[in-house]
Amino acid sequence: MIALLRFVILGFIALTVVYVSLSLYSRAVRRGKLEREWDQDIRQGDRAAFVREGLEEYDASLRRKLILGVYVVPTIVVGAIIYITNYM
Template structure:
């Protein structure tokens, strides 16, 4: 029963960490895109072009490997616990 509680609360904790990292990474990427547009177009007041540039950059980000690597938040702890349990029970 204790293992089931550990699994449930561990999954909840990993989900919170996953969403926190995901939101943070997206906000950092969006801010970099905003700064890049502002640096390339100083004094530009064209909001439509700015939003299109940011949207295109975010679509490229979504298809890249970086957001998928955040999923390792689920994989690494499970593997670590499995390896530790195996090594402890091996003896």
């Protein structure tokens, strides 16, 4: 039981590192795209406000997908493997 607990804790830590890394990387890529869009198309108003609003919209749309992809899917796969290995 201790081995399972250790596996779960280390897995959660590893998945958290992956989640934070993906979140920061995707946010940086989106920021670059918004800044390029501003430079090419708009050029009037406040650039920082445009980028900030774009990132707020992006964060709202991406967070749920990242949580699903990073935490839920691997947990279900590992649970299924353990179940199949032990009970089938």
